[in-house]
Amino acid sequence: MSAQVLRSTLCVAPTHACLAGHFPGRPLVPAVLLLDALAGLLETRGQRMLGLSEAKFLAPLLPGEHAALEIVAIDAAQWRFHIIRADTLIACGRVRVAPA
Template identity: 55%
Template structure:
């Protein structure tokens, strides 16, 4: 599911990790959670789609709440003062946030 939008200094896209994803059985067997590294992979993909840049550095990141397999979340990248901030939300609940840097 990829519904994305962009405008100048902002990019948004939906993400949903299917329950069949190969990383899930090893990430808390019996009660799978989407690993943070997989969420960061989606941040990297969004940055590449939005800016044509690769993810060069994660300046900071914080995971606040888990994303469960099959749940839909929104990923938003925003450029402010030359920095790229991201947030991942499920409805209005903040799941993760951080700052990343891109490179050509």
């Protein structure tokens, strides 16, 4: 299998409904929204995310900040992901996938 690379950008608007109760006064983008963006990017290639093999959330993403999402196929059943804001690694890990 030749290496497949998918890239996207993400930015959660400061008005997103989930932020109202997520650390009031200093909201952070919840990890579940980052994982939802990851799942959505995989779906564009006909892959369904089954679960996380490994995930590290290393820095917060604030509402309105832009981040790059990159995923690289390891094999037919796993992809490695990185979410990066400027020069800061926000999250990384591996996901298990299956055809949608």
